[in-house]
Amino acid sequence: MTTALKSIVCVGVVSDGPSCYIDEIWLMKFQYMLTGVTAGHGDMAVHSVNTPVSVAGMDVSPGEIIHMDENGACKFSAHIGFEPKDNY
Numbered sequence: 630m631t632t633a634l635k636s637i638v639c640v641g642v643v644s645d646g647p648s649c650y651i652d653e654i655w656l657m658k659f660q661y662m663l664t665g666v667t668a669g670h671g672d673m674a675v676h677s678v679n680t681p682v683s684v685a686g687m688d689v690s691p692g693e694i695i696h697m698d699e700n701g702a703c704k705f706s707a708h709i710g711f712e713p714k715d716n717y
Contacts, residue, residue, distance in 0.1 A: 631654050631657055631659050634659070635657065635659060639659075640660065641659060642661050643689050644661065644662070645664055646664055647664055647666055648663050649668060660695075660698070662684055662685065662687075663684070664685065693707060694706070
């Protein structure tokens, strides 16, 4: 799924579910905010896009900007004019 998301110029995902293959995803320089990590998964599907979500106690609405790394995340209003930078 990460490869498909990168192909449409997505730089990260906020999800209300867990993921696996975290080390491989990190090497792809893609950001996830998840509810946890799992050993594996079944079929995956996108249930909705551009809808409000609540993950790890953070409410996120479409248009808000999320800054995240392995230590946590914070959000900003889209009004600040943020441009995504390369992940390091």
